[in-house]
Amino acid sequence: MDKRERTVPVYLLSGFLGSGKTTLLKRWLEAAEAAGRKPAVVMNELGDVNLDGIEIGRDVRMAEMLGGCICCTVRGDLGMEMLKLVEEHEPDLLLIESTGAANPMDIIDAIGDASMLKRVELKQVVTVVDAKHLQAQRDKGTGQTFRLMKEQIRCATVLILNKTDLVTDPEADELERLIREWNRFAPIYRTVGSQIDIGLLERINSEAASGRTEITEEPEGACRCGHSHSHAEHEHAAHEHAAHEHAHHSHEHVMAYTRYFDHPVNSEAFEEMMGRLPDNVYRAKGILSFTDTSSRFMFQYAYKQLDLMKINPQGEVPDVAVFIGEHFDRAELELLIRQLAG
Numbered sequence: 001m002d003k004r005e006r007t008v009p010v011y012l013l014s015g016f017l018g019s020g021k022t023t024l025l026k027r028w029l030e031a032a033e034a035a036g037r038k039p040a041v042v043m044n045e046l047g048d049v050n051l052d053g054i055e056i057g058r059d060v061r062m063a064e065m066l067g068g069c070i071c072c073t074v075r076g077d078l079g080m081e082m083l084k085l086v087e088e089h090e091p092d093l094l095l096i097e098s099t100g101a102a103n104p105m106d107i108i109d110a111i112g113d114a115s116m117l118k119r120v121e122l123k124q125v126v127t128v129v130d131a132k133h134l135q136a137q138r139d140k141g142t143g144q145t146f147r148l149m150k151e152q153i154r155c156a157t158v159l160i161l162n163k164t165d166l167v168t169d170p171e172a173d174e175l176e177r178l179i180r181e182w183n184r185f186a187p188i189y190r191t192v193g194s195q196i197d198i199g200l201l202e203r204i205n206s207e208a209a210s211g212r213t214e215i216t217e218e219p220e221g222a223c224r225c226g227h228s229h230s231h232a233e234h235e236h237a238a239h240e241h242a243a244h245e246h247a248h249h250s251h252e253h254v255m256a257y258t259r260y261f262d263h264p265v266n267s268e269a270f271e272e273m274m275g276r277l278p279d280n281v282y283r284a285k286g287i288l289s290f291t292d293t294s295s296r297f298m299f300q301y302a303y304k305q306l307d308l309m310k311i312n313p314q315g316e317v318p319d320v321a322v323f324i325g326e327h328f329d330r331a332e333l334e335l336l337i338r339q340l341a342g
Contacts, residue, residue: 007119007260008086010094010111011201014152015128016145017100020162024194025097031198032093042081078107079114086118094120103148104155108256109283112322116287116298119318121258124201124247127156127186128194129177132166138178150182158201159188185327220308258331261319263290265340267297267308273340274306276297280328286321287313 011028014022025041032039061222082094098107104125111122126326129149137146159179163173176188187204189196267290282303299321300307323333 001260005122007258008091008094009114009123010082010096011123012104012107012125013095013097013112013128014102014104014107014125014156015100015160016130016133016149016152019100019128019133019193020194021097021159023129024126024160024196027196028095028198037092040067040085040094041088042078042094042287059117078110079312082111082114082120083118086120101125101148102152105151108155108324112324113257114257114283115322116285116320119260119316119320122256124157124204126158126160126201127136127152128160128162129153129175129179130232131161131172134175135167135171138175145280153179153182156183156186158204159186160194160196161182161188161190162285163192163246164190165192169279169325172303176328196327203220228290242261250336257321257323257333259321259334259337261288261321264291264319266291267293269340271306273336275304277301278325278328278332281323281325281333284321286319287311287317288319288321 008317010042013025015021029041078096082096085091085094096107096111098104108122108125111120114120115122134149137143140146158289161172161175161179167175171189176190178180181187189200265288270288270290277284282302286297287296289296289299295310296313296319297308298311299309323336
């Protein structure tokens with residue numbers, strides 16, 4: 001495939017401080033390299049020294065963003081760091097580990113910005129939750145940390161309830177019920193030491209992206225593979241159920257959907273399509289070529305309002321639209337786009 005046509009998958013690792021994100025990142029890197037794939041990493045630290053990066057090692061292609069949180073003081077640099085890694089190293093996948101103080105929605109937005117310049121696509125938002133810490137914050141019930149953990153959970157496409165060896169099985173069940181109140185769609189996996197089949201994380205996404213598989217909500221006491229397990233068997237099942245297929249559900253939990261266009265589209269048809277977007281697609285952005293004008297346009301969509309701005313991009317910039325929302329039906333959105341393409 002032509003390098004210009006190759007899309008680099010992006011995985012965002014979120015979770016509060018000390019939840020186990022870096023351990024998961026190390027496992028992901030090991031799995032990628034064992035499979036002969038070339039990963040790259042963006043790591044963010046609030047301080048001025050990347051201690052986690054030192055732990056990862058020097059052989060990994062890495063961009064360090066120090067001295068601030070991706071979602072605030074250094075957010076503007078995230079897209080440039082991503083594009084630099086893609087240009088210089090041509091990775092097979094890009095992993096972003098955000099600081100525990102980051103709100104994932106702001107990072108998702110920045111990844112959308114980068115996809116307008118290069119073929120990069122957000123595939124998963126994996127939130128790692130420290131079971132004991134969530135339990136303590138739940139008991140408090142208020143405070144900035146509690147609100148941030150709730151937001152990180154709400155934004156996830158996959159949830160890892162980590163350090164479950166520090167709570168009892170009934171306590172873990174109660175925490176899952178709490179998590180389900182905040183995020184009804186993302187699958188939840190219980191782990192110790194962020195131990196999970198990395199291939200499972202990527203297969204969930206790959207199947208959802210192709211429209212073959214979606215995630216269901218399970219009844220209490222049921223594993224995601226569809227079989228009943230006792231609480232003692234739950235942790236073992238979490239490592240084994242990757243081989244089972246997931247059942248179908250009517251909606252996918254997709255935070256950001258990136259759609260590249262191979263041909264120009266009609267501008268009036270595009271504006272009409274944007275006016276028909278479902279309410280739970282609340283932001284969109286992109287760069288498009290239109291059949292009825294020689295100029296290229298950047299568009300921004302928010303709160304049901306569409307703005308188009310004529311641009312003259314430098315270099316090779318793809319035609320792309322990025323849709324951001326909560327729990328929207330991606331198949332329905334894709335149908336609208338295909339009707340647009342005619």
